[in-house]
Amino acid sequence: MGKRMRMTLPKKEDDLQKVVEEVAEAQHDHGHHHHHHHGVEGIEEILHTVDVLMDTMNTRISDLEEKTDRLRNEVVNLYRLFAALVEALAAGNEEQKRKALEKAMNILEASLKQA
Numbered sequence: 001m002g003k004r005m006r007m008t009l010p011k012k013e014d015d016l017q018k019v020v021e022e023v024a025e026a027q028h029d030h031g032h033h034h035h036h037h038h039g040v041e042g043i044e045e046i047l048h049t050v051d052v053l054m055d056t057m058n059t060r061i062s063d064l065e066e067k068t069d070r071l072r073n074e075v076v077n078l079y080r081l082f083a084a085l086v087e088a089l090a091a092g093n094e095e096q097k098r099k100a101l102e103k104a105m106n107i108l109e110a111s112l113k114q115a
Helices: 013-033 040-089 094-114
Strands: none
């Protein structure tokens, strides 16, 4: 048995579908030309394809988790910003309003630095 090589698949759904179709076509062509080698060799190719697809799926899951964390942080920042703006609108004097607006500006600056 040879060493399995890992390959990177594209993340776009159309490109991934193209790869799946090419693998299926290769399996079909292989089956027509080598009927007597159908067993173990075909299973190894299928297992390798499943392994590659699992790696791709895990990469996509990690990417989605990272994006979800970033979006969660942005939502938290929006709530903080809205709270500071409401505080500024409800301020009883100019000093309280200025402090609340400075707080809002700090939240925006911190958010922009993270982006």
